[in-house]
Amino acid sequence: MTLTAAPSGRGTMIRAQRTARYIAGEAIVLIASLVVASMAIFGFLAILPGDQAAVLGGVDATPEQIEALRQQMGLNRPIWEQYLDWFGGVLTGDLGTSALDGRSVAAELGEKLQVTVPLGILALILSIVIAVPVGVIAAIYRDSAFGRVITGLSQLCAAIPTFVLGLALVLLVALPTRLFPVQGFPADRWADPMEALRSLILPATAIAIGQSAVLVRFVRSVTIDILLKDWVRTGLAQGWPLRAVLVRHGARNAALPLLGIIGLEIAGILMGSVIVEQIFALPGVGGMLLSDVGNRDITSIQSTLFVLTALVMITTVVLTTLSRVLDPRVRSAS
Structure with missing residues (x-):
């Protein structure tokens, strides 16, 4: 018994070490990507035409006043020094202060994320709930007219653009039924969870419709691949219903690839959130970002963009890594 157990234990240790190295490698790549993303965001905003000091000073400001503002805001320093000062603050949780009203960017962003993050999570859940059954049905009936219609x-x-879906839901659902608010969000945020959730259902649905349409094609492709497996035909030959075979065995084989692709959907959901927040007048990150762009509040813009980019990248890497680590086929091959 000892001779047979040793190789198994050693193999498990080797796989664990390889998995740890893989995770460490992904973490290093993620950190490097975040640094590159911060440079790209800062550099792009730095080369945009216009002068933040002139915007802050107003049309009546003299050149001397504008120059004094530039010195006060540190805009006369070398670009690399400005970047290090900003990114060093980001690493410590200090996203800077707005040059327009002196507000803390981190505090305001944290408040706006209380709307945007739940909206994105709800949209993701709805898109999966829609895409999985529709994709499976489209795969099962792929050779029929019904499957082609789906x-x-x-x-x-x-x-269909997200804003069109949002407007359609307002006209076809919100206004006729009065079941959901047309616009706005509770002033006390999540003090009344049900009321807050009602305000997010239609915006999340608008995002989910477009995102689920993308997922349907992926689920359909994965399901077709599963239906062609030998073990599916064996199960059917033994008298198992197709639904039982797919639920008991197919779901497990399709879940891991779906987990990886969901990470790629996060960016689309986030962009959709920015759009629908304007349609439904939600006090989320989208409205904050558009307002900052209009006021040319560079500090707030670059910090907000970096936080959103980091959220997408971290979520994508975590889901992709989790999909790889949990897949026994990948573990055995690594």
Whole structure:
């Protein structure tokens, strides 16, 4: 018994070491990517035309006053020094202060994320709930007219802009039924969770329709691949219903690839959130970002963009890594 158990234990240790190295490598790549992203965001905003000091000073400001503002804001320093000062603050949790009103960017962003993050999570859940059954049905009936209609409708929904879906939900659902608020969000945020959730259902649905259309094609492709496996045909030959085979065995094989692709959907959901927040007048990050762009509040813009970029990148890496680590086929091959 000892001779047979030793190789198994050693193999488990080797796989654990390889998995740890893989995770460490992904973490290093993520950190490097975040640094590059911070440089790209800062550099792009730095080369944009216009002068933040002139905007802050107003049309009546004299050149001397504008120059004094530039010195006060540190805009006359070398670009690399400005970047290190900003990014060093980001690493310590200090996202800077608004040059317009002196507000803390971190405090305001934290308040806005209380709306945007739940909106994105709800949209993701709805998109999965819609995409999985529709994609499976489209795969099962892929050779019939019904299956082709489902595939065509998913492609149509993917092509419709998010703001059109949002406006359609307002006109077709919110106004006639009065079940959901047309615009706005509770002033006390999540003090009344049900009321806050009602305010997010239609915006999340608008995002989920487009994102689920993209996921449907992926689920359909994965399900078709599963249906062609030998073990599926064996199960059917033994008298198992197709639904039982897919639920008991197919779901496990499709879940891990789906987990990886969901990470890529996060960016689309986040961009959709920015759009629908304007349609439904939600006090989220989208409205904050657009207001900062209009006021040319560079500090707030670059900190907000970096936080959003970091959220997308971290979530994507975590889900992709989790999918790889949990997949026994990948573990055995690594």
